Amino acid sequence: MSESVSHSQVSETDFLQKHAPMVYNLALRLLGNPTDAEDLAQDVLIKALKALPDFRGEAAPSSWLYRITVNVWKNRVRYEKRRGLWKMVSLEFFTGENHDEEPVIKKEEPALDAGLEAEDKSAAVQRALMRLDKESRAVVVLRELQEKSYQEIAQILDIPEGTVKSRLSRARESLKEILKDVPR
Amino acid sequence: MSHVKELLSPYIDHELSAEQSRAVETHITNCPDCRRDLEEMLSVVGKIKELPQESLPVGFMERLEWKRESLRSKYNWWFFLPFQVKITALAMTGVLVTVLVVERTKERKPSEGVLESKQEMPAESPIARGNLQNEAGRRERMSKAVMVAGASAPTMASEADKDVLRGPVEFVKTYPFKDGRTLSQKIGSSQRWSSRKLKENIYKVTCQTRTYAYVFQVNLESRTIKGLNPVSKRILQ
Structure with a gap:
C-alpha cells in the first residue's frame, strides 16, 4: 500500500494513531527523557496536522515526520541554549555538594557499568547516546533505531551522504568506548 | 591492503x-585487529538496536488534544x-x-541599585548561621513553595547538611479542559532539594528528581517560578 496520504482520505485520528508512537520514540531517543519527549512529540504532531492539508505525498509521511521532528528538536535546543531558559543536567554529573553553585559537569564521567546490575541496561545505552553531540545522536538514532539508509538520513537531516557516513562511523567509535563494559 | 577501519561502519x-x-x-x-574492531562495532550496533520501542504514555492523546485546543483559543481571536x-x-x-521603560530608567538611580543588591544578598543563609527564629520562618516559607509545587511540607535534614532541606516534592502538570475536566500527569518527584534566599520572598531552588536536577527561582509572593523550561513552568498554573 502506498504510504502517501491526503487530508481528505485519512482522518486526523488515523494519522495520529499510525504515526504518534514513531514520533514519540524518535523524540525519546533524541531527548532521553519521557516528559520532554512527549512535549516535543506533541509539538511535532500539532505542526504536522496543521501542514497535513498541504502535504502532497511526494515523500513518505514517515520521512516527512522525521524531518519535522528533527527540525523542531534542533530549534528547541538552539532556543534553550540562546535563552538559557532552563538548566537540566543529568544527576550522574551533578556534584550535589555545593548548592549555592550552579550544577557542574564533572570532567571525569562515571563508568556506564557502575551499578548496572541494579539498573536497566537500556538506560545505560540511552545515557551513552546522550553523551554524543546532537548531530551524531540524530544520525545514530535514525540509522540504528529507525533503520534509515544513508540517503534517507541525508535527506532528513539535510546534509551530504558523506557527512552521514563519517558522523556515523565516528559516533560508533565513541559508543564502542563508552559501552565497552555494558554486556549485550 | 592497509587496515580497513574507516570502511567497517x-x-x-x-x-x-x-x-x-x-x-x-x-x-x-587475515587481520585479527580489524576483525576484532568489526566484532566490537557489531556489538555496539546490537546494543543500540536492542533499545525498546516504547508505547505512548497514558493520556498522551488527551493531552495532545488539550494542547491543540489551548493553542487554538490562544491565537484564533488574533487571526480574525x-x-x-x-x-x-x-x-x-x-x-x-517605550513609555514604561523610559519612566523606569528615570526613577532608578544607579548607586541605589548597587546598594540594594548588596543588602539583599546575605553571604550566608539563615539556616547556615543557625538562627532558629529565621530557620522556622524559612521553613514556613519553603513549605509554601512546596505547596505551590504540589507536595507536602519538608523536614530539616541532618545538621551536617545544614542548608539542605528534605521532603518529597512532586512535579505535576495539570491540564484544565474547557468543560471543567482536568488531567494530571506526574512528571517527576524528588526527595532532595535545597534553596537559597536571593531577595525577600525570592528563593533559588535546586531540586533533584531521580534523573535530573532543576534549578529555578520561586517567588512566594506572586506564586511564580522563573528559570524552568516551558513544560515545568506549568507546575504553578
Whole structure:
C-alpha cells in the first residue's frame, strides 16, 4: 500500500494513531527523557496536522515526520541554549555538594557499568547516546533505531551522504568506548 | 591492503560497493585487529538496536488534544482581527512599552541599585548561621513553595547538611479542559532539594528528581517560578 496520504482520505485520528508512537520514540531517543519527549512529540504532531492539508505525498509521511521532528528538536535546543531558559543536567554529573553553585559537569564521567546490575541496561545505552553531540545522536538514532539508509538520513537531516557516513562511523567509535563494559 | 577501519561502519550497513565489500572481507579474514574492531562495532550496533520501542504514555492523546485546543483559543481571536486593528494594537503596545521603560530608567538611580543588591544578598543563609527564629520562618516559607509545587511540607535534614532541606516534592502538570475536566500527569518527584534566599520572598531552588536536577527561582509572593523550561513552568498554573 502506498504510504502517501491526503487530508481528505485519512482522518486526523488515523494519522495520529499510525504515526504518534514513531514520533514519540524518535523524540525519546533524541531527548532521553519521557516528559520532554512527549512535549516535543506533541509539538511535532500539532505542526504536522496543521501542514497535513498541504502535504502532497511526494515523500513518505514517515520521512516527512522525521524531518519535522528533527527540525523542531534542533530549534528547541538552539532556543534553550540562546535563552538559557532552563538548566537540566543529568544527576550522574551533578556534584550535589555545593548548592549555592550552579550544577557542574564533572570532567571525569562515571563508568556506564557502575551499578548496572541494579539498573536497566537500556538506560545505560540511552545515557551513552546522550553523551554524543546532537548531530551524531540524530544520525545514530535514525540509522540504528529507525533503520534509515544513508540517503534517507541525508535527506532528513539535510546534509551530504558523506557527512552521514563519517558522523556515523565516528559516533560508533565513541559508543564502542563508552559501552565497552555494558554486556549485550 | 592497509587496515580497513574507516570502511567497517559502512560495511555493516551494506553501504559499500560490491568491490569494496569484497576487499573488506578479504582483509578481515587475515587481520585479527580489524576483525576484532568489526566484532566490537557489531556489538555496539546490537546494543543500540536492542533499545525498546516504547508505547505512548497514558493520556498522551488527551493531552495532545488539550494542547491543540489551548493553542487554538490562544491565537484564533488574533487571526480574525482586522488588519487595521492589529496594526493599531501593536503600535499602542510599542508606545506603552517605550513609555514604561523610559519612566523606569528615570526613577532608578544607579548607586541605589548597587546598594540594594548588596543588602539583599546575605553571604550566608539563615539556616547556615543557625538562627532558629529565621530557620522556622524559612521553613514556613519553603513549605509554601512546596505547596505551590504540589507536595507536602519538608523536614530539616541532618545538621551536617545544614542548608539542605528534605521532603518529597512532586512535579505535576495539570491540564484544565474547557468543560471543567482536568488531567494530571506526574512528571517527576524528588526527595532532595535545597534553596537559597536571593531577595525577600525570592528563593533559588535546586531540586533533584531521580534523573535530573532543576534549578529555578520561586517567588512566594506572586506564586511564580522563573528559570524552568516551558513544560515545568506549568507546575504553578
